[in-house]
Amino acid sequence: AQTVTQSQPEMSVQEAETVTLSCTYDTSESDYYLFWYKQPPSRQMILVIRQEAYKQQNATENRFSVNFQKAAKSFSLKISDSQLVDAAMYFCAPSEGAQKLVFGQGTRLTINP
Amino acid sequence: GAVVSQHPSWVICKSGTSVKIECRSLDFQATTMFWYRQFPKQSLMLMATSNEGSKATYEQGVEKDKFLINHASLTLSTLTVTSAHPEDSSFYICSARDVVKAGTEAFFGQGTRLTVV
Numbered sequence: 001a002q003t004v005t006q007s008q009p010e011m012s013v014q015e016a017e018t019v020t021l022s023c024t025y026d027t028s029e030s031d032y033y034l035f036w037y038k039q040p041p042s043r044q045m046i047l048v049i050r051q052e053a054y055k056q057q058n059a060t061e062n063r064f065s066v067n068f069q070k071a072a073k074s075f076s077l078k079i080s081d082s083q084l085v086d087a088a089m090y091f092c093a094p095s096e097g098a099q100k101l102v103f104g105q106g107t108r109l110t111i112n113p
Numbered sequence: 114g115a116v117v118s119q120h121p122s123w124v125i126c127k128s129g130t131s132v133k134i135e136c137r138s139l140d141f142q143a144t145t146m147f148w149y150r151q152f153p154k155q156s157l158m159l160m161a162t163s164n165e166g167s168k169a170t171y172e173q174g175v176e177k178d179k180f181l182i183n184h185a186s187l188t189l190s191t192l193t194v195t196s197a198h199p200e201d202s203s204f205y206i207c208s209a210r211d212v213v214k215a216g217t218e219a220f221f222g223q224g225t226r227l228t229v230v
Contacts, residue, residue, distance in 0.1 A: 103159075
């Protein structure tokens with residue numbers, strides 16, 4: 001079974017600054033996918049970024065990028081130029097193939113103006 | 114992007130009654146859907162995996178007779194909370210993935226806030 005650990009229950013950052021959210025996981029699979037989702041106050045889950053485990057290159061999506069360390073089973077999310085709209089709960093989730101997502105405990109990100 | 118519609122958005126019911134929540138994939142076929150429960154300020158806890166045309170797979174500790182899941186078509190899964198009690202009050206979220214395309218994102222419904230009084 002997969003386990004996911006997000007060790008930062010809360011984080012805060014000044015607007016326009018950079019913040020990194022950490023995530024570690026455990027899986028017995030060699031081929032899997034990793035996701036970061038955000039949940040704003042509306043509670044709608046929104047995909048932030050996706051990483052295929054077989055790809056060595058870290059995924060990037062505009063201001064969002066990941067630092068994927070497969071051997072260490074680490075998958076951190078970096079948000080550059082933080083904006084007020086980035087305030088949300090962020091969840092890390094590994095997935096095997098097209099199967100279920102197992103979510104971490106979440107990190108509540110606050111953006112200070 | 115793909116859309117998953119969940120209905121109702123919120124519901125209040127009396128203790129002892131049953132409540133049905135619907136989850137529809139609007140523009141893709143979902144042979145598998147997932148049901149999550151989320152308590153305030155906590156993460157999403159997977160309750161069960163809904164499989165089209167077959168029985169759902171429940172996570173450990175989830176009462177299958179309490180939370181009935183039906184996935185009768187490739188676009189619709191329903192979760193029925195039977196004989197609801199106040200402790201069943203929670204936020205329920207469904208999601209669906211295109212299982213033909215491995216690794217694709219999961220699309221989520223808007224969630225249903227259930228209050229049992």
